Amino acid sequence: MIASEKDPSTSYFPLGAARRLVGTALTEDLGPDGLDVTSSATIPADQTATGHVVAREPGVLAGAPIIAPVLDGVASMTGGTPPSLEVRIADGTRLEAGDVIAVLHGPVRQVLMAERMMLNILSRLSGVASHTRRWADALAGTRCTVLDTRKTTPGLRELEKYAVRAGGGTNKRMGLFDVAMVKDNHVVAAGGVAAAYAAIRTRHPDVAIEVEVESTQQALEALEAGARFLMCDNMSIDLLRATVAAARSWVAERGEGVEIEATGGLTLDVAAAYAATGIDYMSVGGLTHSSPIIDLALDLD
Known part of the structure; x- marks a missing residue:
């Protein structure tokens, strides 16, 4: 087959590219000082909670391995502790509405700082995977x-x-x-x-x-x-x-x-x-x- 042979495996996740994206996106979202003005003002630093990343509609998952770099990036930028993470669904899996993709537990501030960027990337990549699956x-x-x-x-x-x-x-x-x-x-x-x-x-x-x-x-x-x-x-x-x-x-x-x-x-x-x-x-x-x-x-x- 004449196609690109660079990392052709479905299981290969481009971690280097993911980390570069996370660094850029975090600065874009939190600014140079790593600040979420709403969460820092309304949520105690020691408050913890459990969060579930959930599918709201059917599709195909892609990008789950990027959740950990996002959480680590937020913690590094803010000096906090990254939440624990359990990924429950593998990339390439068909999703149904209500499926729990991952479970996070830790400081609420960290979870909320990571939320939008994590979902933006997961939603985008899962959209590409879902569209591709229809063609396949x-x-x-x-x-x-x-x-x-x-x-x-x-x-x-x-x-x-x-x-x-x-x-x-x-x-x-x-x-x-x-x-x-x-x-x-x-x-x-x-x-x-x-x-x-x-x-x-x-x-x-x-x-x-x-x-x-x-x-x-x-x-x-x-x-x-x-x-x-x-x-x-x-x-x-x-x-x-x-x-x-x-x-x-x-x-x-x-x-x-x-x-x-x-x-x-x-x-x-x-x-x-x-x-x-x-x-x-x-x-x-x-x-x-x-x-x-x-x-x-x-x-x-």
Whole structure:
């Protein structure tokens, strides 16, 4: 499979990225002095309580491992003691309304300082995972896998791509550095598909190369140039089916294979029909740029 091989496991959680995010978000929320003016004025420093992180609606969980860094970050910033934490549901698990994701116990001030940031991140990542799961379910039983894109929130790419994996999707590439994608502007600048492909292969011989095509003829030209990973952009189902058949026939005559991706304007209601054309992948930018959040809450006893 020609996709990013950087930490492909669903179980891998990008802790470094999470800690960087927590540091930035805490300063944004508590200010340079680490202050919650409401809690510090109304809640005694020694008051403790138990809180439950609860799902308010169905979905798929992603981001539970970030709760601990959030609690630790609040404690470090304020000089307090982090609450104890019990995570009860693993990432990738389907949630029902009322499910208790985690239980916290400790200083109320610390819990409330952590509440909104923790829920913001969990809700966002769980929204991505839930949206991805709908696509994965729609493609179940086909040869097609749903891929994400680089259309991620700046600074959150590793975490959002982790959420895609938690939802049953696959990461295509982490950035501009690990997979080369030849698009129309590259073709114009390089003087043709063959020239662009050759230049990349010469400069970066070990990097996977994908070529964007918009017609069957362009697909065959890309194959002639050496490409074995095609991205069929904004094709109708009939055109895509014809392109897939022509491309697979071309490489079969040479005893080779090709991987084919569809992209552009895809929706859940046509996902199965597009998958039936014989494509290997379907890339959906909306997994990361348009997923609605999942409603999660923190309830104190």
